[in-house]
Amino acid sequence: xxxxxxxxxxxxxxxxxYRYLGELKEAGVERISSADLSSxxxxxxxxxRQDLNNFGGFGQQGYxxxxxxLRDEIAKILGxxxxxxxxxxxxxxxxxALANYTNFERNGFQVVGLFDNNKDLLGTVVNGIxxxxxxxxxxxxxxxxVEIAALTLPKDNAKKMxxxxxxxxxxxxxxxxxxDLNLIVxxxxxxxxxxxxxxxxxxxxxxxxxxxxASPADQKEP
Amino acid sequence: xxxxxxxxxxxxxxxxxYRYLGELKEAGVERISSADLSSxxxxxxxxxRQDLNNFGGFGQQGYxxxxxxLRDEIAKILGxxxxxxxxxxxxxxxxxALANYTNFERNGFQVVGLFDNNKDLLGTVVNGIxxxxxxxxxxxxxxxxVEIAALTLPKDNAKKMxxxxxxxxxxxxxxxxxxDLNLIVxxxxxxxxxxxxxxxxxxxxxxxxxxxxASPADQKEP
DNA sequence: TAGATTGTTAATCGATTAACAATC
DNA sequence: TAGATTGTTAATCGATTAACAATC
Numbered sequence: 474x475x476x477x478x479x480x481x482x483x484x485x486x487x488x489x490x491y492r493y494l495g496e497l498k499e500a501g502v503e504r505i506s507s508a509d510l511s512s513x514x515x516x517x518x519x520x521x522r523q524d525l526n527n528f529g530g531f532g533q534q535g536y537x538x539x540x541x542x543l544r545d546e547i548a549k550i551l552g553x554x555x556x557x558x559x560x561x562x563x564x565x566x567x568x569x570a571l572a573n574y575t576n577f578e579r580n581g582f583q584v585v586g587l588f589d590n591n592k593d594l595l596g597t598v599v600n601g602i603x604x605x606x607x608x609x610x611x612x613x614x615x616x617x618x619v620e621i622a623a624l625t626l627p628k629d630n631a632k633k634m635x636x637x638x639x640x641x642x643x644x645x646x647x648x649x650x651x652x653d654l655n656l657i658v659x660x661x662x663x664x665x666x667x668x669x670x671x672x673x674x675x676x677x678x679x680x681x682x683x684x685x686x687a688s689p690a691d692q693k694e695p
Numbered sequence: 696x697x698x699x700x701x702x703x704x705x706x707x708x709x710x711x712x713y714r715y716l717g718e719l720k721e722a723g724v725e726r727i728s729s730a731d732l733s734s735x736x737x738x739x740x741x742x743x744r745q746d747l748n749n750f751g752g753f754g755q756q757g758y759x760x761x762x763x764x765l766r767d768e769i770a771k772i773l774g775x776x777x778x779x780x781x782x783x784x785x786x787x788x789x790x791x792a793l794a795n796y797t798n799f800e801r802n803g804f805q806v807v808g809l810f811d812n813n814k815d816l817l818g819t820v821v822n823g824i825x826x827x828x829x830x831x832x833x834x835x836x837x838x839x840x841v842e843i844a845a846l847t848l849p850k851d852n853a854k855k856m857x858x859x860x861x862x863x864x865x866x867x868x869x870x871x872x873x874x875d876l877n878l879i880v881x882x883x884x885x886x887x888x889x890x891x892x893x894x895x896x897x898x899x900x901x902x903x904x905x906x907x908x909a910s911p912a913d914q915k916e917p
Numbered sequence: 918t919a920g921a922t923t924g925t926t927a928a929t930c931g932a933t934t935a936a937c938a939a940t941c
Numbered sequence: 942t943a944g945a946t947t948g949t950t951a952a953t954c955g956a957t958t959a960a961c962a963a964t965c
Contacts, residue, residue: 482932484900488893492873506946515878518946519934526948534947535941551896552903566792571891573788580892581899620902621895645902647895651714656737661909663901665894669793670802671710672887673843673869674773677803678706679885680842680867681774687883704956728922740922741958748924756923757965 483524487547489514490524494544506537553581558619559647562634563626564589564597564604567649571623572599582621586613590630614641621645628652705746709769711736712746716766728759775803780841781869784856785848786811786819786826789871793845794821804843808835812852829856836863843867850874 493514497505511518525531525538531546532538548554559577561568564587571577572584587604594604605613613619622643624631631650635657638646645663648654655664715736719727733740747753747760753768754760770776781799783790786809793799794806809826816826827835835841844865846853853872857879860868867885870876877886 479904480932484897487900488890488896489875491896492893508946514875517934519936520932522947522949523933530948532947533941534939535945537946550900552899553896557899557902566788566795570788570792574891576892577895580896582895621898644906645898647898653711653736661905663898663905665898665901667889667891667894668710669796669889670798671714672889673799673804674710674713674775674802675706676843676867676869676885676887677774677779678709678772679887680779682701683883683885684866702956730922739958741960742956744923744925745957752924754923755965756963757921759922 479527483527486516486520486524487551490521491544491547491551491553494540494547497540498544502540504537504539507532509537555581557582557621557645558585558617559583559621559623560586560588560610560613560619561623561625562588562607562610562638563624563630563649564591564594564599565625568623568625569599571625572602575600585617585619586610588613610637611641614638614643619643621647623647623649624654625649632657701749705749708738708742708746709773712743713766713769713773713775716762716769719762720766724762726759726761729754731759777803779804779843779867780807780839781805781843781845782808782810782832782835782841783845783847784810784829784832784860785846785852785871786813786816786821787847790845790847791821793847794824797822807839807841808832810835832859833863836860836865841865843869845869845871846876847871854879 490510493510507518507521510521514521522532525543528546528550531543545554559582561571561584564572568587568589572587577584584600584602587599587602588607588610589604590607592606595606597604619641620643622634622638622645624634624646626634628650631648631652631654635646635654639659639662644661646654646658646665648664648666649669651668651670653666655666658664712732715732729740729743732743736743744754747765750768750772753765767776781804783793783806786794790809790811794809799806806822806824809821809824810829810832811826812829814828817828819826841863842865844856844860844867846856846868848856850872853870853874853876857868857876861881861884866883868876868880868887870886870888871891873890873892875888877888880886
């Protein structure tokens with residue numbers, strides 16, 4: 474690897490910085506110090522400066538950070554400075570919801586194809602995109618420049634799709650299926666999992682724990 | 696606090712253990728060692744044992760872990776041993792997709808109400824649940840035992856809903872809106888954020904980085 | 918009993934926070 | 942210039958991994 478490895482924790486935080494900088498820009502704020510951003514975002518100023526300095530010096534001593542400039546730089550880092558074409562494999566409710574989610578376009582992600590194996594969906598058009606049958610996918614990928622595949626289908630079907638996607642030149646998988654595709658994919662393919670039920674389980678845990686803490690049942694220390 | 700604090704990192708991993716144990720159970724596996732589970736899940740055996748020992752000794756020396764028993768214990772820890780009623784606020788495509796997601800029920804989460812402020816949706820029934828107008832929410836929360844609110848609406852509307860939810864006795868918010876509700880909620884209310892566009896941005900970053908690593912453009916070390 | 922494997926303590930590694938010199 | 946605030950090094954904290962004694 475030619476550039477130094479950036480930790481996952483840092484990458485996790487970048488989109489949040491990006492979001493706050495967008496809101497500041499909307500609000501007409503031109504510059505901000507790490508201290509001010511820190512009190513807004515409830516993280517330490519030190520962390521903000523450390524995070525940003527992984528990518529170079531975006532600020533200026535005595536001044537702070539220029540909101541517009543910093544936001545643009547983060548956009549470049551995240552690869553939001555150009556369009557990413559995406560296909561959605563699995564056109565059930567969730568797949569269709571994603572296809573309808575036009576906000577993605579603002580951030581540079583464009584849904585160009587919808588696929589399913591259910592013949593009943595043939596002829597259905599979602600947000601201007603016709604649902605195609607899954608066996609058309611290889612030809613579609615060959616004919617179109619597609620970077621990302623979102624997988625919104627049952628886990629066994631998702632696994633079966635992987636070779637087809639790799640064959641079609643896909644290098645990024647946005648995985649909503651309840652399986653760890655990252656374990657069965659070559660290391661040059663990016664996978665982001667969105668495991669909704671796991672998120673819901675964590676919410677359940679936190680709910681339970683907060684309630685136990687609040688209840689006076691077992692307050693005595695050992 | 697009466698019990699020792701469990702780190703977020705551990706909680707994050709529990710649902711994944713739960714999922715793997717479920718698959719092992721399905722496959723008829725009765726017992727498993729931390730070493731075998733470790734090679735299956737691609738984490739260290741040490742981590743598995745450390746994680747589980749936060750909650751007590753679920754294994755047995757020389758034997759390993761009983762799959763069924765361990766799974767049940769994790770279910771209890773996560774609060775999956777009883778039903779959680781959930782309302783969905785915002786009945787657009789994503790809200791409806793969640794309402795249709797019957798898998799949640801298997802894990803103890805039941806959608807009992809759907810709400811929106813769009814009068815055009817009045818009369819629409821999704822997965823057996825009628826969409827109600829948002830002004831009916833306080834009465835609904837008073838009349839029904841609801842623990843969780845999923846927020847699938849634009850960020851400004853989501854923020855406005857918070858006081859209504861708190862007033863209605865909601866203690867867990869599953870937040871799909873692009874705003875950090877955890878910062879505006881009392882500390883005894885659990886919030887889990889699902890920020891889809893942030894996930895997509897991380898995917899974009901990883902895609903970009905893997906491609907740069909693969910390209911021979913700048914291979915020389917400093 | 919002997920072998921296997923946990924539970925747990927100690928060592929290592931990585932990430933966060935604090936501090937401050939550099940500099941705008 | 943003086944004040945403000947970054948960039949960066951050093952200190953702290955927390956999480957992961959390794960090691961091994963306890964024990965089934």
